[in-house]
Amino acid sequence: MTTTPDIGQRLxxxxxxxxxxxASERGVSCPGELPPASDPRLVERATAAKAAxxxxxxxxxxxxxxxxxxxxxxxxxxxxxxxxxxAARPEAPYIVFCGVHFMAESADIxxxxxxxxxxxDLAAGCSMxxxxxxxxxxETWEALEDAGIAAxxxxxxxxxxxxxxKGFVGRHGGTVCTSSxxxxxxxxxxxxxxxxxxxxxxxxxxxxxxxxMGLSLGDCVVYNPHRPNGGLTRRELADxxxxxxxxxxxxxxxxxxxxxxxxxxxxxxxxxxxxPECKHEVVTAADHIGSTEYIIKKLxxxxxxxxxxxxxxxxxxxxxxxxxxxxxxxxLDKTVCYCSTMNRIDLPHLVRSLETLAxxxxxxxxxxxxxxxxxxxxxxxxxxxxx
Ligand code: SF4
Numbered sequence: 001m002t003t004t005p006d007i008g009q010r011l012x013x014x015x016x017x018x019x020x021x022x023a024s025e026r027g028v029s030c031p032g033e034l035p036p037a038s039d040p041r042l043v044e045r046a047t048a049a050k051a052a053x054x055x056x057x058x059x060x061x062x063x064x065x066x067x068x069x070x071x072x073x074x075x076x077x078x079x080x081x082x083x084x085x086x087a088a089r090p091e092a093p094y095i096v097f098c099g100v101h102f103m104a105e106s107a108d109i110x111x112x113x114x115x116x117x118x119x120x121d122l123a124a125g126c127s128m129x130x131x132x133x134x135x136x137x138x139e140t141w142e143a144l145e146d147a148g149i150a151a152x153x154x155x156x157x158x159x160x161x162x163x164x165x166k167g168f169v170g171r172h173g174g175t176v177c178t179s180s181x182x183x184x185x186x187x188x189x190x191x192x193x194x195x196x197x198x199x200x201x202x203x204x205x206x207x208x209x210x211x212x213m214g215l216s217l218g219d220c221v222v223y224n225p226h227r228p229n230g231g232l233t234r235r236e237l238a239d240x241x242x243x244x245x246x247x248x249x250x251x252x253x254x255x256x257x258x259x260x261x262x263x264x265x266x267x268x269x270x271x272x273x274x275x276p277e278c279k280h281e282v283v284t285a286a287d288h289i290g291s292t293e294y295i296i297k298k299l300x301x302x303x304x305x306x307x308x309x310x311x312x313x314x315x316x317x318x319x320x321x322x323x324x325x326x327x328x329x330x331x332l333d334k335t336v337c338y339c340s341t342m343n344r345i346d347l348p349h350l351v352r353s354l355e356t357l358a359x360x361x362x363x364x365x366x367x368x369x370x371x372x373x374x375x376x377x378x379x380x381x382x383x384x385x386x387x
Contacts, residue, residue, distance in 0.1 A: 200247030
């Protein structure tokens with residue numbers, strides 16, 4: 001087995017602007033001049049370029065995007081809903097995806113051949129998706145074959161993974177899942193094999209298996225791709241039901257049990273509402289757990305005067321607090337917790353995308369090669385066919 005460099009070496013921090021990391025899912029370059037962030041006409045320029053494009057452009061805004069970007073979105077949602085919305089708009093040849101790289105890849109896979117998907121900043125990646133590379137997962141599968149258990153394993157990957165990983169899973173008869181259908185995906189997988197390799201978010205995998213399906217923590221092992229055989233013995237692999245990839249979200253992984261205890265002490269009667277990408281000790285201390293769409297609906301339905309501490313990305317929590325002035329909606333953690341890569345998509349990048357498209361030039365197109373797209377589509381189709 002080859003030695004994988006330390007993750008800190010592979011994924012250097014990028015400064016805001018034009019830079020990109022060619023070794024990650026974030027893309028290969030970020031060409032072109034950006035308008036200065038200080039330009040007071042940015043809103044006017046984006047409005048004019050979007051109007052000039054008319055129905056030829058469809059702008060998607062992920063829930064975690066900045067307000068300055070969301071205001072130009074034709075639709076907002078989570079990654080899968082946005083990819084579906086793009087596919088439902090074949091009359092728009094240009095899809096500007098205000099989200100991160102893996103989301104734009106999924107949109108490219110699901111949209112028609114004549115539609116081009118544009119990511120305003122190619123360096124807008126996802127640290128979680130970057131934690132599972134194709135080579136690492138191939139090596140892992142070889143390790144499972146060497147351990148004599150690969151035939152029993154069904155791979156399941158979270159939507160938050162690169163097209164390469166979705167393609168790997170499709171090639172090996174597995175499925176994609178979202179945070180809304182992870183339980184159904186695992187039930188389906190366990191009807192076909194006795195073990196699941198869950199990529200790349202260990203927390204979503206563990207929380208779903210233990211809290212929704214009755215597996216024990218002892219049924220789960222964590223596969224560390226930076227160690228030979230994942231750092232696991234053959235016995236541990238043979239006994240495990242859930243083989244969890246050692247990946248996590250750098251935003252949701254920051255919430256702690258202490259932050260839950262702290263808000264309960266400060267705010268009597270508070271409801272703690274968190275995303276299943278949070279650590280197991282956080283979700284077990286919370287009152288409600290669910291996807292981004294679940295969180296939005298839960299707050300919509302909450303009675304006036306109720307208090308909510310929400311553990312998800314800060315841009316969304318701030319918008320939810322503003323949308324529910326009759327409720328006491330607060331951020332679960334005391335420290336700022338934006339998704340730094342989502343935040344790379346700012347108004348200057350959006351203006352550049354819209355203006356270059358209006359001028360007939362496509363900058364920062366995301367295109368998945370046909371073979372990868374074929375197998376990734378198989379894994380996505382399997383998700384859509386889940387009972
Ligand atoms: S919030 Fe987490 S999972 Fe979502 S894009 Fe940011 S790092 Fe990735």
